[in-house]
Amino acid sequence: MLQDILVTGLVNGGVYALLAIGFSLIFGVARIVNIAHTAFYMLAAYCFYALLVKGGLGFLVSGIVSVAAVTLLSVICYRLVIEPVREHDAAVLIATIALALIFQELMLFSFGGHYLGIPSTLEGGVRFLGVSIPYQRLLILVVAAAMLTVVWFVLYRTRLGLAIRATANDLEVANLMGMNVNRVAMISVAISVALAAVAGVVVAPVFVVDPFMWLAPLVTMLAIVVLGGLGSLKGSLIGSLIIGYVEAITVFAVPAGAYLKGAVALLIMVIVLLARPEGLFGVAFEEER
Amino acid sequence: MLHTFIVGLALFAVAVGAQAQTIKIAILGPMAFVQGENHWAGAEMARDEINKAGGINVGGRRMQIELIRADTNEMTSVPDATNAVERAVTRDKADFLIGGFRSEAVLAMQEVAADYKKIFLGAGAAHPQLGARVEQNPDRYKYWFRVTPLHVGDLVKASFAVVGVAADQFRKQRNIETPKVAIIAEKAIWTEGIVKAAQANFPKMKLDVVGLWQPSAVATDVTAEIAAIQRAGADIVFTVLSGPVGIVVGRQMGEHNLSAIAVGINVEAQKDEFWQAAAGKANYVATLDTVSEVEMTPKTIPFYRAFRERFKKSPTYNASGSYDALHLLKETIEKAGSTDADKLIPVLQKTVFTGVSGVIEFDKRHDLTFGPTRVTGLAIQWQEGRKVPFWPPHVKGMQPFKLPAR
Numbered sequence: 259m260l261q262d263i264l265v266t267g268l269v270n271g272g273v274y275a276l277l278a279i280g281f282s283l284i285f286g287v288a289r290i291v292n293i294a295h296t297a298f299y300m301l302a303a304y305c306f307y308a309l310l311v312k313g314g315l316g317f318l319v320s321g322i323v324s325v326a327a328v329t330l331l332s333v334i335c336y337r338l339v340i341e342p343v344r345e346h347d348a349a350v351l352i353a354t355i356a357l358a359l360i361f362q363e364l365m366l367f368s369f370g371g372h373y374l375g376i377p378s379t380l381e382g383g384v385r386f387l388g389v390s391i392p393y394q395r396l397l398i399l400v401v402a403a404a405m406l407t408v409v410w411f412v413l414y415r416t417r418l419g420l421a422i423r424a425t426a427n428d429l430e431v432a433n434l435m436g437m438n439v440n441r442v443a444m445i446s447v448a449i450s451v452a453l454a455a456v457a458g459v460v461v462a463p464v465f466v467v468d469p470f471m472w473l474a475p476l477v478t479m480l481a482i483v484v485l486g487g488l489g490s491l492k493g494s495l496i497g498s499l500i501i502g503y504v505e506a507i508t509v510f511a512v513p514a515g516a517y518l519k520g521a522v523a524l525l526i527m528v529i530v531l532l533a534r535p536e537g538l539f540g541v542a543f544e545e546e547r
Numbered sequence: 548m549l550h551t552f553i554v555g556l557a558l559f560a561v562a563v564g565a566q567a568q569t570i571k572i573a574i575l576g577p578m579a580f581v582q583g584e585n586h587w588a589g590a591e592m593a594r595d596e597i598n599k600a601g602g603i604n605v606g607g608r609r610m611q612i613e614l615i616r617a618d619t620n621e622m623t624s625v626p627d628a629t630n631a632v633e634r635a636v637t638r639d640k641a642d643f644l645i646g647g648f649r650s651e652a653v654l655a656m657q658e659v660a661a662d663y664k665k666i667f668l669g670a671g672a673a674h675p676q677l678g679a680r681v682e683q684n685p686d687r688y689k690y691w692f693r694v695t696p697l698h699v700g701d702l703v704k705a706s707f708a709v710v711g712v713a714a715d716q717f718r719k720q721r722n723i724e725t726p727k728v729a730i731i732a733e734k735a736i737w738t739e740g741i742v743k744a745a746q747a748n749f750p751k752m753k754l755d756v757v758g759l760w761q762p763s764a765v766a767t768d769v770t771a772e773i774a775a776i777q778r779a780g781a782d783i784v785f786t787v788l789s790g791p792v793g794i795v796v797g798r799q800m801g802e803h804n805l806s807a808i809a810v811g812i813n814v815e816a817q818k819d820e821f822w823q824a825a826a827g828k829a830n831y832v833a834t835l836d837t838v839s840e841v842e843m844t845p846k847t848i849p850f851y852r853a854f855r856e857r858f859k860k861s862p863t864y865n866a867s868g869s870y871d872a873l874h875l876l877k878e879t880i881e882k883a884g885s886t887d888a889d890k891l892i893p894v895l896q897k898t899v900f901t902g903v904s905g906v907i908e909f910d911k912r913h914d915l916t917f918g919p920t921r922v923t924g925l926a927i928q929w930q931e932g933r934k935v936p937f938w939p940p941h942v943k944g945m946q947p948f949k950l951p952a953r
Contacts, residue, residue: 262771262774262775262778265774266770266771266774269770270768270770270771273768311823366579367579370579370580370581370584371577371579371580371581371622372580372581372820372824373791373794373815373820373824374823374824375794375798375823375824375825375826375827376826377826377827378802378826383802383803383804389774389777390774390777390803390804392802392803394802395770463826464768464799464802465767465768465795466767466791466794466795466798466824468791470623470765471767474765474767475767505771506771509760509771509772509775510771510774510775513758513759513760513761513772513775514759514760514761515761516760516761516762516769516771516772517733517734517761517762517763517766519771520763
């Protein structure tokens with residue numbers, strides 16, 4: 259049973275990490291509470307489905323076009339919806355909830371409430387420690403690691419990353435130093451949504467595509483980001499693994515309570531918050547900045 | 548002036564007369580979803596057949612059927628569902644109600660139907676409380692009749708019989724005398740009785756229950772559950788699933804190359820769209836169903852083929868339910884010679900009606916009577932992208948149930 263928990267927790271943690279990285283970036287670094295983050299993930303999954311299954315384009319073309327289209331849409335949404343109210347956190351929250359619901363209803367209208375399946379990019383699987391792992395799940399792990407590396411590189415090794423961190427640290431000072439803070443925020447949104455779109459393209463083949471698929475990951479992402487520490491990429495990764503392992507342990511230890519795995523994960527988050535209100539890596543991140 | 552007034556009055560009288568020539572039936576369903584689409588499609592077929600044949604004979608007067616498409620949006624909002632019924636009755640002046648899917652919503656819709664004393668022929672929800680209300684308070688709830696699906700207790704009998712078929716295959720083909728069964732049931736009220744019955748009765752059926760897993764009905768990932776079931780060495784996975792988790796279970800069992808076979812109730816697997824939704828990974832998944840291209844009654848195959856011809860897909864139980872409900876209503880109105888609910892109810896209570904999924908006869912709870920001469924449902928198995936019917940064995944047209952290669 260131990261090997262099952264180790265392998266299943268790691269693989270599921272990888273899935274969550276891929277979704278959480280972008281959320282963490284926009285939530286913590288650019289200080290935008292983008293509730294529509296997982297709705298962009300849902301849009302990318304639909305776009306990928308339409309191009310791959312209906313359009314007959316290949317995996318690569320469908321994936322690239324989906325990520326590009328959803329990222330472009332996020333920039334438009336930022337300029338039209340988020341930027342005008344960015345100074346007011348509550349307004350941003352409400353505006354992004356509205357965006358998410360609009361996207362949901364648009365998909366419901368366009369595709370109906372049908373559950374759609376996307377074929378795996380990589381078919382087959384491998385047995386590790388007696389546990390079978392589909393290749394698609396391994397691909398998710400690899401992509402999650404690659405995305406984490408890319409985001410870290412952009413944030414800490416480029417001038418753009420410096421600008422993003424400076425803007426997040428003190429918007430007014432960054433503005434006075436001559437940075438175009440709105441542009442920096444827009445780029446942060448674009449990077450974040452691009453990550454969500456990549457998640458949509460890579461993760462959706464292991465799930466089912468439907469207009470409400472953005473809701474469950476949203477709750478899990480909030481739990482992970484708060485658990486790991488707001489804006490900490492390292493925290494998001496470790497938070498993802500914790501949630502992945504907690505869920506696996508719940509299912510293996512209490513099979514009849516498998517439906518509680520989400521609730522147990524949220525309970526762990528609450529306990530951590532009571533002990534460390536800033537999350538596991540929140541302080542370290544503040545010091546880094 | 549007087550001439551114009553008389554002509555106007557005459558036109559008005561004609562218009563009112565024309566309106567009175569129709570019976571308005573509200574089709575209640577989540578129209579953006581497969582369930583609602585099927586409710587509507589089945590009703591459209593029945594309406595066209597009835598109207599083409601001259602309509603309904605109400606005490607010597609021929610009346611046409613007019614359908615009202617009432618989108619209940621019940622998958623996301625129960626208040627939307629009750630509002631849809633209110634609107635259909637008060638604004639659209641519906642005479643009868645047919646449809647419903649989600650038990651929570653149908654329980655609420657049943658209240659509205661009772662308030663307005665409108666006959667409500669259920670064609671989707673399985674919750675036992677719907678029938679229990681009729682038994683406990685017939686004066687208020689006598690307007691409710693469940694045309695489909697079977698009552699949960701009868702679903703238990705049917706699903707155990709189907710598990711028995713799978714177990715026999717394991718005994719014959721793989722020499723496993725006591726096959727191991729993992730139960731995977733979504734956490735919902737309707738599954739509780741089935742799970743308890745399975746745990747109590749499977750050992751008597753020489754089946755070894757290796758565990759119970761209960762994911763959420765909307766879980767998007769069950770890899771941990773699948774890994775645990777694989778570790779438990781299950782031969783059969785008894786499914787009790789109505790939500791999208793049924794797709795996830797089917798797909799992920801295939802992705803993980805589980806040697807176990809999924810048998811039971813999997814509502815999503817009843818739909819043609821299941822194979823695509825599971826990305827073609829759900830081979831050998833078997834589920835109870837209601838209608839297929841087999842001779843459940845003389846009406847089944849003609850209905851099935853006509854539906855496929857018209858809508859380019861197979862009907863679900865919601866389609867056969869609304870189709871049967873309309874024809875049942877026609878027969879009842881013609882027998883009673885009236886559209887008055889209080890006159891129709893005694894006729895419905897005594898009726899024995901041959902529908903497409905069986906012979907409909909209501910019990911004291913206004914649920915379907917279960918049995919080989921009434922309604923049993925059927926079972927299908929997904930084999931290489933096709934739904935293959937394999938149970939009950941006495942029905943003509945059944946094909947063999949298959950186990951995957953080891």
